[in-house]
Amino acid sequence: SQKIEQNSEALNIQEGKTATLTCNYTNYSPAYLQWYRQDPGRGPVFLLLIRENEKEKRKERLKVTFDTTLKQSLFHITASQPADSATYLCALGLPGTYKYIFGTGTRLKVLA
Amino acid sequence: NAGVTQTPKFRVLKTGQSMTLLCAQDMNHEYMYWYRQDPGMGLRLIHYSVGEGTTAKGEVPDGYNVSRLKKQNFLLGLESAAPSQTSVYFCASKRDNEQYFGPGTRLTVT
Numbered sequence: 183s184q185k186i187e188q189n190s191e192a193l194n195i196q197e198g199k200t201a202t203l204t205c206n207y208t209n210y211s212p213a214y215l216q217w218y219r220q221d222p223g224r225g226p227v228f229l230l231l232i233r234e235n236e237k238e239k240r241k242e243r244l245k246v247t248f249d250t251t252l253k254q255s256l257f258h259i260t261a262s263q264p265a266d267s268a269t270y271l272c273a274l275g276l277p278g279t280y281k282y283i284f285g286t287g288t289r290l291k292v293l294a
Numbered sequence: 295n296a297g298v299t300q301t302p303k304f305r306v307l308k309t310g311q312s313m314t315l316l317c318a319q320d321m322n323h324e325y326m327y328w329y330r331q332d333p334g335m336g337l338r339l340i341h342y343s344v345g346e347g348t349t350a351k352g353e354v355p356d357g358y359n360v361s362r363l364k365k366q367n368f369l370l371g372l373e374s375a376a377p378s379q380t381s382v383y384f385c386a387s388k389r390d391n392e393q394y395f396g397p398g399t400r401l402t403v404t
Binding site for chain 2: 186190214216218223224225226227228231271273275280281282283284285286287
């Protein structure tokens, strides 16, 4: 069955550093991958989408890479700020369907 | 523009009781989804709809029913609640490949 893995352990980094989060998937080849941010007690908020033919996507301080050979996406936040502290989820659209599967998320804490 | 709203925000049920969760969106989106989120499990798809009058099963549909009588509303029903349905429920609507989530409903079944 399809599976997405994100580092379940929390990631603590110092303010100003670059945070790097990992999303690995198995068993199929998605056309695209999404990243969402979720704050405690709130619903996820869409951040970025990267397609299989794109190696890298940027949006302000965010950068996402997509390696279809390694079946991995990396999510980077440069010049991190305490306000970036949240849980970050990756999601894949199942090919040929309108359905999505989500990873369990990685909790990021940026220390001032 | 309220986006996606969910009613109620919190609810406590006794085992065997029934209830309906309401999701409404004002963005004219065709696709709508119901997920549940449990610790360590991530978001899991319960049911979804690709348009008014249509519904389909997701990953964990057992114990739930849905209806999409109007494009803007997607209802999730629990006919006979069980403690295993204690969770946070999120509704989402979709435009292109971007999902917009509601604030969630925290349901406890005792």
